[in-house]
Amino acid sequence: xxxxxxxxxxxxxxxxxxxxxxxxxxxxxxxxxxxxxxxxxxxxxxxxxxxxxxxxxxxxxxxxxxxxxxxxxxxxxxxxxxxxxxxxxxxxxxxxxxxxxxxxxxxxxxxxxxxxxxxxxxxxxxxxxxxxxxxxxxxxxxxxxxxxxxxxxxxxxxxxxxxxxxxxxxxxxxxxxxxxxxxxxxxxxxxxxxxxxxxxxxxxxxxxxxxxxxxxxxxxxxxxxxxxxxxxxxxxxxxxxxxxxxxxxxxxxxxxxxxxxxxxxxxxxxxx
Ligand SMILES: [Zn+2]
Numbered sequence: 217x218x219x220x221x222x223x224x225x226x227x228x229x230x231x232x233x234x235x236x237x238x239x240x241x242x243x244x245x246x247x248x249x250x251x252x253x254x255x256x257x258x259x260x261x262x263x264x265x266x267x268x269x270x271x272x273x274x275x276x277x278x279x280x281x282x283x284x285x286x287x288x289x290x291x292x293x294x295x296x297x298x299x300x301x302x303x304x305x306x307x308x309x310x311x312x313x314x315x316x317x318x319x320x321x322x323x324x325x326x327x328x329x330x331x332x333x334x335x336x337x338x339x340x341x342x343x344x345x346x347x348x349x350x351x352x353x354x355x356x357x358x359x360x361x362x363x364x365x366x367x368x369x370x371x372x373x374x375x376x377x378x379x380x381x382x383x384x385x386x387x388x389x390x391x392x393x394x395x396x397x398x399x400x401x402x403x404x405x406x407x408x409x410x411x412x413x414x415x416x417x418x419x420x421x422x423x424x425x426x427x428x429x430x431x432x433x434x435x436x437x438x439x440x441x442x443x444x445x446x447x448x449x450x451x452x453x454x455x456x457x458x459x460x461x462x463x464x465x466x467x468x469x470x471x472x473x474x475x476x477x478x479x480x481x482x483x484x485x486x487x488x
Pocket of ligand 1: 267311315455459
């Protein structure tokens with residue numbers, strides 16, 4: 217059902233053990249393939265096609281469109297713009313590579329490497345995406361601003377280690393908890409402390425984190441396919457729902473960061 221007929225697809229029980237990670241997806245597995253055959257799978261229906269395009273299309277849109285809305289020349293610290301742009305691109309490109317090549321003939325070793333790449337992409341959006349938030353929140357506290365960014369980077373490195381060595385979706389989700397708690401403490405510092413930032417951005421950042429957490433939970437509990445195994449093999453399963461939520465989360469990160477960057481242009485820290 218595509219531009220060309222693909223190979224004969226496999227059922228869950230016939231696919232290699234390392235690809236049997238969702239027992240509620242019963243059919244549509246690609247056979248073990250060479251790299252060119254993995255790429256050809258972009259053009260026929262199988263159970264990873266939705267995962268590939270739900271991050272592949274947003275990646276291309278972010279790559280081309282985001283530079284037009286980022287105020288590269290209007291902020292003093294250009295690194296904020298670069299970090300933010302890379303943050304928006306990292307999770308989707310890592311994910312696309314993982315989903316396209318996961319059935320590579322190299323087997324479990326290649327699969328594990330690709331899964332780590334996917335996890336590093338998620339860690340990088342958490343890291344690079346949060347650095348502008350930390351920088352702006354602590355703008356009037358230069359002494360702790362740098363230390364907080366360094367602490368967050370170290371926390372992120374620990375998160376990458378946990379995420380790439382975890383063996384279940386629950387443990388992978390848990391690897392991001394410390395970064396999330398750090399961000400929550402920043403949000404609280406904006407509300408109750410002397411943290412600063414656009415009055416509009418905080419709500420956007422909270423929605424961003426809520427979407428990401430919700431997406432991760434849906435992926436862990438495997439809803440809706442758990443209630444009707446086989447019905448969501450190609451479309452509408454939990455992993456695709458998580459992909460859509462991740463993309464929405466990135467859009468909220470972008471809106472929040474753009475609100476902060478617009479606000480910073482006219483802000484002066486109070487004297488003393
Ligand atoms: Zn994915």
